[in-house]
Amino acid sequence: MSQTEPLKNFLDPKTVSKITDFRLLVRLIVDGFFMGAHRGPKQAFSLEYSKHRDYYPGDPLKRVDWRLFGKTDRHFVKQYEEETNLEAWLVVDISKSMSYQGSRAALSKLRYAACLAGAIAHWLLGQKDLVGLILFDSRVRKIIPPSSTNRQLAILLKELCNLKEGEESQFEHATRHAASRIKRRGLIMLFSDLLTDPDQIEKTLRYFLHRGNELIVFHTLAHEELEFPFKRFGFFEDMETKQKILLQPEYLREEYCKQMKECLERIKKTCMRMKVHYEQIETTTPFDKALMRIVETRKRLY
Amino acid sequence: MMAPLPLLPLFFQSPWFLAGLVSLTLPFLLLLTKSRTYRTTSFSSVDFLRTVTQRASRVIEMKRLILLLVRMMLLALLAAAFALPFTYKNAFFSQSASRDHLIVVLDRSYSMSYRDRDVSLFEKAKSEIRYLLRDHKIHHPYVSLYVFDSRLEQVVERSRDYEAFEKHLAGAEESGFAGDITALTQKLEREFRKSDGTRRSFYVYSDLSVRDKELFEASLAASGNSLDIHWRGLEVESYRNFVIEDIVLPPHPFVAGEEGEINVLYRSYGYTNGEGVDLNLWVDDRKVETLRVILSGPGAANAAFRYLFPGTGTYPIRVEAGPDPVSWDNVRRAVAEAEPRVSLLAVEAKTYAYPFDSPIFFFSHALQSRQAVGDGKSWVEFVSVPTESLADLELSRYPLILITDHAGFGPRLLSQLRYYVKEGGNVLFSVGNAFDAEGHSENGHLEKFLGGHFGQREDRKPPADPMHLGPLDYSQPLLKIFEAGRFGDLARIPFRALVPFIPAAEAMDQKVLLWLDSKWPVLVEQPMGQGRVFVWTTSLNHDWNDFPKDPLYVPFVNELLKYIVLPNAQNVHALVLGEKLVIPQDPSLEYTVLKTPAGEPMTFYPSRKSEHIPLSANTPGFYEWAEVYAEKTVNKVIASNVDARESLWNPVTINGGIAAPKAGTQSLHAEGSRKLSERMFLYMPMLYGALFLLLCEAWLANRFYQPRWV
Incomplete structure (x- = not known):
């Protein structure tokens, strides 16, 4: 057994489910994921010069390159390529179906999404x-503005840990409401089971891309939702509406x-068309695999 | 009111098992209670499932209902099978209630009163008819009720009034007459010859034999009718009967002071050889004699009582068999008359080589016909003397002197006769082949005695038309019994010759009792002193007329003799055996009640269809007759005793009053077994159906992976 094996175990949802300390849980996932990686995790962002352009009235005076004015006696405005730290939004669907x-x-699904989002x-x-x-569920329930302070992690993890359906x-x-609260461009990671009308999904994605x-969509699904392995005749109760339907699952599984x-193909195509990264994640998938997909996605995008 | 017609009318022999149908609620209750215990699986969203499974769910619901239905049918079939359902074969083919006509024919002949285990066959038949009606009521058919013995009578006309039907059925009683299938066949064939689109079902309840039934059906079939006939033979387990068929009395009064013979005709069934039955003779409601008859096996026989009628008068008599309980009701009644013996003196000029050559042969035989066919003793004593002996006789001993040959009747003899008549005697003077009209006219002695004179003999030989009686005055006592042609028309009798008798002008008190249509008198009455002289202007035998060969001759001669010798006697012979009873045609008559000698009261209402009561005086005895008008009631008592058929020179056969089943035990058993086969029990098909449903239920339940009985 290598040195990394104990930590790798914490990437398994079964193991994770036994840990009650969410902060520790998230750290274990992240540490387990990056254990043995060659590149360091720390990366920096800075403002880089792009070009100069003529000053036009209305431009802020603070942007005027006074040094160049001294050399050329003309007013130029110095333009920078904005390269700031990433502003990432974790958007988690906490509806009952999750x-x-x-x-x-x-x-x-909710707990899985919370763990992944925390990581x-x-x-x-x-x-x-x-x-x-x-x-959000039927409306936006909680918004924690983006921050990179050390305290932010504690705030986020506390919130994710105490998620209630x-x-x-x-x-x-x-x-739509949530998208309206995102003022700056950034990275939006949506955790949802997308159990809604596919047309609505497309609309929603447009809001976020506006x-x-x-946008990265983590389509979080349970194994049963994909395979429908039920056998016994009986009622199936909608967790949200409490509606019941009586059916014989064996006859319906194939259909x-x-x-x-x-349906999944349709969502996937929609996402591709809209240049949204789509990740379908089963709740049985180990976290490292899920995180690896995110990293790979990031690499592919940038 | 129209009742709905079920496709398959069901009846149940053990209907209390139908309480098991309550178990039908069991699957429902289980469904309602157990369905809540179906496992409920929470699922993220069933919207998607619903779109996928919408159709499939409907099918599942439907199959579930089918399963429920199958289980309920299974329980229903089991409950119904235990209740022993049955139907009738013809019920399958009922098309329309309004076109069904249920015709019930009930045998009410005397044999139906046979009691088998304390229940008479008649009551048994009525009970079965009630069940039949109950079973068929569901079809709402028309019903009719006929009863028959020797005649067929419609008791309930075609209607749907079932209450009236049951009321009339309850009121029906056995008659004392024999059952006759011929009358039934003819009547039904006539009644239902035409088809009016009604589907008729005949139910015949009778103890008549299979052979009779076959004759009945064959006769109807031959007439082109295809009638739906259900022959309900009545099952008799121990048939044993003793039937008094008739009491045979002499047609004329018994002789008071002498022993008379009362013959009892009987028929026995089911008795072993040597068994005895007591016959009791009741006279004037007093048991006067018991006669033990030893039976020698089945068949008919007769027994004779000898009874001394103490004096003149009318005696109601009754013969009953007893104390055998089987035949306790077997009673016959009659009425007997006892009169003083009449001695009749016939004067003949010569002795005839053959008796039937005698001019008085038919006359004397008619008065003694009972003596000819049985052992009865006539009330008339005939003394035949030659003319020359007349002078030596004490004539006052004889109430009537019959003179048919007049040779030697000179003034001396005629003077003796005149004296005899004036003292209260009667002379009946008749003509014939030996009568010399010219000779008597010449000397005039006889004509003077008779109070008239004779004319030239009138012959009506063929091809000339014969003469006939008429006009007839039925109000006079002599002809009263022939009124309205009761048992024959006197005017039909041909008279081929007569010697006209013209009454003398001074004979003012002469009476012509009978006329011929040629305007000549046939019978003339001439009072003389305390007696009377009668002249019969034609022969008393069949030389000049056919009267002696006619059935009317016997009653006529009897009535004539009574008229002559018993002028003051009450004539109770208002009816003759076989004569039809006639209801008076009076608008104010409400109804008539008739009580026959058998004791059964019958009520008759005036009908437009028939003025005759469909009944004849077939039984000797008293007929009590009450005519009820709006304001009064007229009671009559009439009696029948004389049978006109006796003059036919045949042995007397009394048809009336014979009550005898024509079938033995074996054939009746056969009928009984046929009857049961007409019911169709359905419990076996139902059990098979339940088994099939059980298998279906198991298969369906397994197919749906359902927990059982949910």
Whole structure:
């Protein structure tokens, strides 16, 4: 057994589910993920000069390059290529459907999303990036503005740790509201099961992309939602609406899987068309794999 | 009111098992209670599932309902099967309630009163008819009720009034007459010859034999009718009967002071050889004699009582078999008359080689016909003497002297006769082949005695038309019993010859009792002193007329003799055996109640269809008759005793009053077994159906992975 094995174990949701200290849990995930990586995790961002242009009335005077004015006696405005720290938003769907866990997974979709979001926050804050959090169900429940302070991690993790399932999801309404709260371009990471009308999903994505944001969708699903492995005849109760439906799962499995696959394909295509990175994550997937996909995605994008 | 017609009318022999249908609620209750215990699986969202499974769910719901239905049907079939359901074969093919006509024909002949285990066959039949009606009520058919013995009578006309039907059925009673399938066949064939689109079902309840039934059906089939007939033979387990068929009395009064013979015709069934039955003779409601008859096996026989009628008068008599309980009700009634013996003196000029050559042969035989066919003793004593012996006789001993041959009747003899008549005697003077009209006219002695004179003999030989009686005055006592042609028309009798008798002008008190249509008198009455002289202007035998060959001759001669010798006697012979009873046609008559000698009261209402009561005086005895008008009631008592058919020279066969089943035990058993086969029990198909449903239930439940009985 190598030295990294004990930490790697913490990347398994089953193991993670036994840890009650969320802060420790997130740190273990991140440490386990980066253990043995060759590149250091710390990266810097700075303002870099781009070009000069003529001064036009109305430009702030503070932007005038007085040194060049001294040399040329003309007013030039110095332009910089903005390169600041990343402003990342973790947008987590806390509707009731997200509390579905299934029989095979150790964590519910919500808990899984919280762990993953916490790990990402831990990682980005370690790079001094700005990280904010939005929680929504039928409406926006919580907004923690982006910050890169050391205290921010504690705030975020505390919030993620104490996540409670919300109400019925009104996806389109809530996400539009959430998108309106994001003022600056940044990276938006949406954690949701997207159990809504695919047309609404497309609308929602447009809201988030409106300001030129980069968007990553973590489509969080339970194994049962994908495979529908139920056998026993009985009622199926909607966790949000409490509606019941009586059915024989065995007869429906094939049709269900077929329909589900088509639905996922449709969402995926929509995301591709809109240049949204789409990640479908099962709640049984180890966290390292999930994080690796994020890193790879980042590399591919930049 | 129209009742709905079920496709398959069901009846249940053990309907209390239908309480098991309550168990039908069990699957429902289980469904309602257990459905809540279905496992509920929380799922993130069923919206997606719903779109996927919308159709599938509907199918599942439907299958679930089918399963529920199958289980309920299973329980219903089991409950119904235990209740022993049955139907009738013809019920499958009922098309329309309004076109069904249920015709019930009930045998009410005397044999139906046979009591089998304390229940008479008649009551048994009525009970079965009630069940039949109850079973068929569901079809709402028309119903009719007929009863028959020797005649068919419609008791309930075609209607849907079932209460009236049951009321009339309850009121129906056995008659004392024999059952006759011929009358039934003819009547039904006539009634239902035409098809009016009604589907008729006949239910015949009778103890008549299978052979009768076959004759009945064959006869109807031959007439082109295809009637739906259900023959309900009545099952008799121990058939044993003793039937008094008739009491045979002499057609004329018994002789008071002498022993008379009362013959009892009987028929026995089911008795072993040597068994005995007591016959009791009741006279004037007093048991006067018991006669033990030893039976020698099944069949008909007769027994004779000898009874001494103490004096003149009318005696109601009754014969009953007893104390055998089987035949306790087997009673026959009659009425007997006892009169003083009448001695009739016939004067003949010569002795005839053959008796039937005698001019008085038919006359005397008619008066003694009972003597000819049985052992009865006539009330008329005939003394035949030659003319020359007349002078030596004490004539006052004889109430009537019959003179048919007049040879040798000189003034001396006629003077003796005149004296005899004036003292209260009667002379009946008849003509014939030996009568010399010219000779009597010449000397005038006889004509003077008779109070008239004779004319030239009138012959009506073929091809000339014969003469006939008429006009007839039925109000006079002599002809009263022939009124309205009760048992024959006197005017039909041909008379081929007569010697006209013209009454003398001074004979003012002469009476012509009978006329011929040729305007000549046939019978003339001439009072003389305390007696009377009668002249019969044609022969008393069949030389000049066919009267002696006619059935009317016997009653006529009897009535004539009574008229002559018993002028003051009450004539109780208002009816003759076989004569029809006639209801008076009076608008104010409300109804008539008739009590026959058998004791059964019958009520008759005036009908437009028929003025005759469909009943004849077939039983000797008293008929009590009450005519009820709006303001008064007229009671009559009439009696029948004389049978006109006796003059036909045949052995007397009394049809009335015979009550005898024509079938033995074996054939009746066969009928009984046929009856049951017409019911169709359905419990076995239902059990098979339940088994099939059980298998279906198991298969469906397994197919749906459902917990059982949910």
